[in-house]
Amino acid sequence: MTERKGVVIVGEFSDANLAPISSELLAIGRKLADESGQELSAVFIGNEISDQVTNEAIFFGAERVYVIDAPLFKDYLNDSYVGALEQLDKEIMPETLLLGHTSLGRDVAPRLAFRLDTGVTLDCIDLSIDAETKLVEKTKPVYGGNAIAKYICEEGRPQMATVRAKAVSPLGRDASRSGEIVAFDPGLDEVAMRGKVVGRVKEEVAGVKLEDADVVICGGRGLVGPEPFEKLHELAGILNGAVGATRHPCDAGWCPYHYQIGLTGKLISPSLYIGIALSGSSQHQAGMSGSKIIVAINNDPEANIFGIAHYGVVADYQKVLPSFIEKCGELSSKKGPDIGIEIQKEGRSQNE
Amino acid sequence: MINIAVCVKQILDPEIPAKAFKIDPEAKRAIPPKGAELVISDYDESAVEAALKIKDSYETKITVISLGPESAKSTIRRCIAMGADEGILLSDALFDDSDSFATAFVLAEAIKKLGDFDFILCGRQEGDWDAGQVGSGIAELLGIPSVTMIGKIELKNEKAIVERVISDGREIVEIPLPALLTVGSEIGEARYPSLRRIRDASKVEIPTWNAENIAVAKSRNKMLTLFVPTREGRCEFIQGENPEEAGSNLAVKLRQAKLI
Numbered sequence A: 001m002t003e004r005k006g007v008v009i010v011g012e013f014s015d016a017n018l019a020p021i022s023s024e025l026l027a028i029g030r031k032l033a034d035e036s037g038q039e040l041s042a043v044f045i046g047n048e049i050s051d052q053v054t055n056e057a058i059f060f061g062a063e064r065v066y067v068i069d070a071p072l073f074k075d076y077l078n079d080s081y082v083g084a085l086e087q088l089d090k091e092i093m094p095e096t097l098l099l100g101h102t103s104l105g106r107d108v109a110p111r112l113a114f115r116l117d118t119g120v121t122l123d124c125i126d127l128s129i130d131a132e133t134k135l136v137e138k139t140k141p142v143y144g145g146n147a148i149a150k151y152i153c154e155e156g157r158p159q160m161a162t163v164r165a166k167a168v169s170p171l172g173r174d175a176s177r178s179g180e181i182v183a184f185d186p187g188l189d190e191v192a193m194r195g196k197v198v199g200r201v202k203e204e205v206a207g208v209k210l211e212d213a214d215v216v217i218c219g220g221r222g223l224v225g226p227e228p229f230e231k232l233h234e235l236a237g238i239l240n241g242a243v244g245a246t247r248h249p250c251d252a253g254w255c256p257y258h259y260q261i262g263l264t265g266k267l268i269s270p271s272l273y274i275g276i277a278l279s280g281s282s283q284h285q286a287g288m289s290g291s292k293i294i295v296a297i298n299n300d301p302e303a304n305i306f307g308i309a310h311y312g313v314v315a316d317y318q319k320v321l322p323s324f325i326e327k328c329g330e331l332s333s334k335k336g337p338d339i340g341i342e343i344q345k346e347g348r349s350q351n352e
Numbered sequence B: 001m002i003n004i005a006v007c008v009k010q011i012l013d014p015e016i017p018a019k020a021f022k023i024d025p026e027a028k029r030a031i032p033p034k035g036a037e038l039v040i041s042d043y044d045e046s047a048v049e050a051a052l053k054i055k056d057s058y059e060t061k062i063t064v065i066s067l068g069p070e071s072a073k074s075t076i077r078r079c080i081a082m083g084a085d086e087g088i089l090l091s092d093a094l095f096d097d098s099d100s101f102a103t104a105f106v107l108a109e110a111i112k113k114l115g116d117f118d119f120i121l122c123g124r125q126e127g128d129w130d131a132g133q134v135g136s137g138i139a140e141l142l143g144i145p146s147v148t149m150i151g152k153i154e155l156k157n158e159k160a161i162v163e164r165v166i167s168d169g170r171e172i173v174e175i176p177l178p179a180l181l182t183v184g185s186e187i188g189e190a191r192y193p194s195l196r197r198i199r200d201a202s203k204v205e206i207p208t209w210n211a212e213n214i215a216v217a218k219s220r221n222k223m224l225t226l227f228v229p230t231r232e233g234r235c236e237f238i239q240g241e242n243p244e245e246a247g248s249n250l251a252v253k254l255r256q257a258k259l260i
């Protein structure tokens, strides 16, 4: 049997742009490749993939880029994507295979790992080469973020992991880098692919997108109803920010699901996060602990959120919020458009 | 008749406050604090709810399968009280400390033995180790199609039309049966069983299968260490004569720090 060698990352893109997760994967993949003296490759799967995507992957650290490009891959289905990666694995036999912990990675990685008869660790925040075993040591938050575990894969190859967004900083873009671009045909039987994407509902966000917002106002279970979210939107308008929530308000229908921040919601890292009437559970922190400055308003001085907050007010939010909003209105230099409640719209979105 | 298998896991209450959370670094697992409850993993409850929504409209039989210790029978009984028809426990010292690979293997073996299902439902990820792979693993081992992170299921001409929740919206996917689906809380709040049903379910016999009945696989991943990250307290509490004044003082503070 030929020896397995090399690190491969599964890149993602939207339209002609490299997705941020791809440059993050390239950075951590580069580190593992350099530490073990191996090559770093990227693979992109899709239909009519732009040259800009593959070139950017090289500028961010890939030595080789595999392109799996066919109409079959226009829509995401795990049958075709897992099948394509299975064939690529057979062809190039990598030692390590990394994906983003995204809608795509969460779905592809476990199925692919089981097909290749190997182990995978999902949602890693760090990867390194273990000095003793030379294996990839995979660091992952567990128990909702209350604890951190480190794993190695003893049985099965390639070693696999998905990496959490924003856990790694991308390398500097270097447009003088060169690399090889290789088209790969996995030779899948189109008829054998099960399932079909028959529609899409895309969230249309009026105003700043939660993941990109520099200021995030987050509401929790203590708001007890949908009405207070209007106040949160008013504040977001003044601070040119976006509104998010813990899981409960989403489950209860006080706000749409795409407001959810946390382990099973969105991941944010704004300059300013203001948490209102939420306890700061570890699952919520998993999505927001990367915020630069954390502010909390909660009537329980023992609430977890104060353990990571920089500024806090211990009081009933209903008494604090109106004067806080008013004063922010007077003082803020950031006034943005009023955001208002978001709408859902039918439409088609790109391979994410 | 639609046949559904739902895989559920009993876990330590994931909502115990961080301050009460302790681990045993030798055994590499959490130490349940006094009075902490064992509960059904959140998203597994969503999977049970998804099965019951199908049962609301079609003639359906729901079988609940759990791998775990004897105590997991109470979780299975809760699912029966919610409306599932029967349950089975997979329990053996050889199953302990299984990673996702070994867990999915045992569950898939049990499902094969139990017979033909139209749907196999799992939660999108477990509430303790947050591994998020057992559902997809079972699908792969059984060789059936899977769609993960489902918020809605409909049936149409022997196929399922499901809504998959993705980062910027939803995808509507048509999938042939049998299929494995992993479910998120978007499916809707899980129904609460009546006291009478809880009482009835408490009398239901739950058969147990062990390693004599089902094959075991070796774990692929090995945990090297488990630790609790340290968090530094640094919060500056903003005061005022009253909460209203504290609110405006907070705004002043944020302005001084050039944050707003």
Ligand SMILES: Cc1cc2nc3c(=O)[nH]c(=O)nc-3n(C[C@H](O)[C@H](O)[C@H](O)COP(=O)(O)OP(=O)(O)OC[C@H]3O[C@@H](n4cnc5c(N)ncnc54)[C@H](O)[C@@H]3O)c2cc1C
Pocket: A144, A219, A220, A221, A222, A223, A245, A246, A247, A248, A249, A260, A261, A262, A263, A264, A265, A266, A276, A277, A278, A279, A280, A281, A282, A283, A284, A287, A297, A298, A299, A300, A303, A315, A316, A317, A318, B014, B015, B042, B043, B125, B126, B127, B128
């Ligand atoms: C597998 C799994 C995944 C999860 N994923 C997520 C996730 O992605 N995101 C997420 O957020 N959660 C998630 N959760 C849920 C999480 O465990 C917590 O239940 C949730 O974050 C708690 O939300 P909360 O802080 O709003 O509510 P609570 O914990 O109930 O806190 C409410 C807080 O509001 C305060 N309060 C009440 N009234 C007032 C008032 N009038 N004025 C001021 N303060 C007030 C209370 O003191 C309390 O601290 C997940 C759970 C599991 C098991």
